[in-house]
Amino acid sequence: MREWRLTARYPSGSGEVHWDRFGDPDGEPVVLLHGTPFSSYIWRGTARALARHHRVYVWDMPGYGASEKSAGQDLSLAALGGVFAALLDHWGLERPLVVAHDSGGAVALGAHLLHGVPYRRLALVDAVALSPWGSPFFQLVGEHAEVFRRLPAALHSALLRAYVESASGPGLHPSVLDALVRPWLGADGQDAFYRQVGARLGDQRYTDAMSGRYGGIEPPVLVCWGEADSWIPVDRGRELAARIPGARLRTLPDAGHLAPEDSPAELTALLLAFLRGLD
DSSP states (O other), X not given: OOOOOOOEEEEETTEEEEEEEEEOTTSEEXXXXXXXTOOGXXXXXXXXXXXXXXXXXXXXXXXXXXXXXXXXXXXXHHHHHHHHHHHHHHHTOSSOEEEEETXXXXXXXXXXXXXXXXXXXXXXXXXXXXXXXXXXXXXXHHHTHHHHHTXXXXXXXXXXXXXXXXXXXXXXXXXXXXXXHGGGOHHHHHHHHHHHHHHTTTTHHHHHHHHTTGGGOOSOEEEEEETTOSXXXXXXXXXHHHHSTTOEEEEETTOOSOHHHHSHHHHHHHHHHHHTTOO
C-alpha cells in the first residue's frame, strides 16, 4: 500500500497541523476533513481521484494523525472549527468545495455557521451533526478516560483495534487497520487517544447549538451515509438531509460508518458528480 505522508505544516492555535495539497494548482479547490478517531489517511484514495480534476487539500486535525498531540490542547469541536477557519484563510481559499466525514462534519458546519466561512458546495459523510451521537463505548471511555489511559499497552492496542474495526461494515484490511491505529500506539499515542475522546464529552452542546441553523445553509449540500453505520444510524442522515434546504441524500448499501474505506469507489463517484455540479 502506498505511503501516506503530509509534507506541509501550519502553526494553529491548538498545535501544529500537518497538511498537504494534490492536483492542478489552478484547479477548483476541494478540502477533505476526517473525523474521530481517524486522520486524513481515510481520504488517500479519494484525494488522488479528485486531484485529476481539482486542487485537493487534506489535513490532520490537531491531536490526530501526524499533527501535534500534546497535553493541554483544546480539541473541542468549537476549537477545531476555529482552526479550520484559520487554515482556510492561510490557504487563501474563499469559497472552497468541502467534504467532511464524522466529526469533521461538525467542524465544517461550525466554520460555516459560526465563523461565517462560505463554501461553494458541502458534502457530509456519516457526519456528526445531530444529537445523540457517539456509541455507548465512546461515552464510557470518555467518562473514564483517566482509567483507560492507564491500561497496559497490549490491552489498549486490542481495545483500540476492536473499536476502530467496528466503524467498518464489511471489515478493514489488516494493513488499513494497522495504519488507522498506529497514531494512537505507544505511551504518547495512548495518552492522546483518550485525551481526544474525553474532549468530545461536552461537544453535543456544540452540535445542539448549531442544529437550529441548518435550515439556513445556502450552498448545495450532499449527505452520504453508510446503510450499515452502527455508530450513527442512517436515519440520522435522513433527518439531517431533511433539515437542510435542498440537500440530497445518497446511501451506500455496503458501507458502515467508515464509508471512505468501505465503499471508496461508490463514494468517490458520488462526490465527483456532486462537486462538479453534475448531480
